[in-house]
Amino acid sequence: MIRRAVIASLALAVALVLAPSASFAASEHVTQAILETEEAIKEGKANNASSFAEHAHNALDHAQAEAGDAKPTGHLKSAITHLRQGIKTAKRTHHESRIARGVHHAEQALTDLRAMQ
Secondary structure (H helix, E strand, O other), X not given: OHHHHHHHHHHHHHHHHHHHXXXXXXXXXXXXXXXXXXXXXXXXXXXXXXHHHHHHHHHHHHHHHHHOOOOOOHHHHHHHHHHHHHHHHHOOOOXXXXXXXXXXXXXXXXXXXXXXX
């Protein structure tokens, strides 16, 4: 009985030690997604469609990595949706209004990503 309690206590201690590092690693993806989204917005406002798409895609990759194998929910789900829509809207175009709509989606994604920090 005492042996089980000791093993359970050790397992809990190990879990508590490892938990903060796991959550830090997860928030690193959010930080990188924010940086990439900010850069995408900057490039989009300068009408650089290809750079906008590249940075938005990098942000999407980081947002999806944050979700891992789990289904994203809340702000993360919304950010992923807006990043996808922004990429789709501004993809393969140099038309200013389509790039502007893509930037608008990226700005909404940025708001959701910042809410996660």
